[in-house]
Amino acid sequence: MKIQGGTTIVVVLRELGFCKGVIGMDQSQEAREYLPGDEMQDVRRLKMGGFIKLKEKDMYALRLKVPMGNLPAEVLPKLAEVATKYGRGRISLTVRQGIEIPWVHYRNLESARQALQEVGIELAGCGPRVRSIVTCKGKVCPYGLFDTFALGEELDQAFFGPRQLPHKYKIGVSGCPNSCSKPQFNDVGYMGQVEPELKPGLCTGCEVCVEACEDGALTMQDGLPVRDPEKCIYCGTCIQVCPLDAWVEGRIGLAVFVGGKFGKHPRFGYRIADLLPLAEAVPVCGRIMDFYLAEGRKGERLVGTVDRLGVERFKEAVL
């Protein structure tokens, strides 16, 4: 069989176990031996995945990397072009803020990938690797407590890559306890928190904050609101509703959830820390990944490892 174009892709797909029987195994080996150095680079990058086998024979979906669900508007015409030229003119949005172009024939995968690369669009991770980072809109939203895009970018730079893990590894970030991006259902989830501080001189005792607090954490004592730290969930509602700016932002940090997932057996992540300093997010995520690499069994999600070894031991290792 003569292969024209797409050789690199086919080699990688075979290595990933995707296209058995498409072409002979010996030919793949041959192709690999003759690949020039820069194409080997491609092979390594392509191992990160980004091709989803579809039900229809020889057809794949291209999974595009859309970090934090954001794309510059000017790349959209190129997506439309690729979807029309190599797919069937359709673009799908994924649950994790990604984009997929379905029905690309395996022979066209390399050309489609290159066309996307022209506008800086890479393919996203699949398989037992770090997946595209999901965040909420952060500071764009009135409730956002910190810049989730900046943290998402840092996490992406630090962890997104071809490194094989025991299973998929999802990271999610939300800017406040409203948890719009559902950090609790990620292997590692970060949720923004703020510790409110009262400037007693500015408070006139109007009680707007006491009524607004959904957790009953505020009570009036001697004409001033007093916060119960046991009930407070650090959402910052009191700060937002105070008409006189008597409640102000104190520490801003992160609640840390680990072991969340969906799938056939959904789990809500263990909450292992509150008000973690933002600068600790990347180091903590790194230690969690090291722990998972060292202790996780093949095919076991992080929650399985934590359940098996105990959350206390896990916390000691990563915090």
Added chain:
Amino acid sequence: MISNHEAGGRVPDDKIDLRGELCPINYVKTKLRLEDMKSGQVLEVLLDAGEPIQNVPRSLKNDGHQILGVKKVTGGAYRVLVRKG
């Protein structure tokens, strides 16, 4: 009633009763009334508890106006004094 002290030593220049108005209509009506006033003048706004008192003063502050005082009145509503920015 809000004392002169709470009003920054001033009697309101105008009043608007927005009890029963939903968000964001209450905010828009406040905005429109403030447009007819001069910078530095004080508007007294009556707002319901819940969303209105939690949102309208915040939006007014974002627009550059100043909240001089907030007081609960009978019936669970709030009297807010706003100085036009």
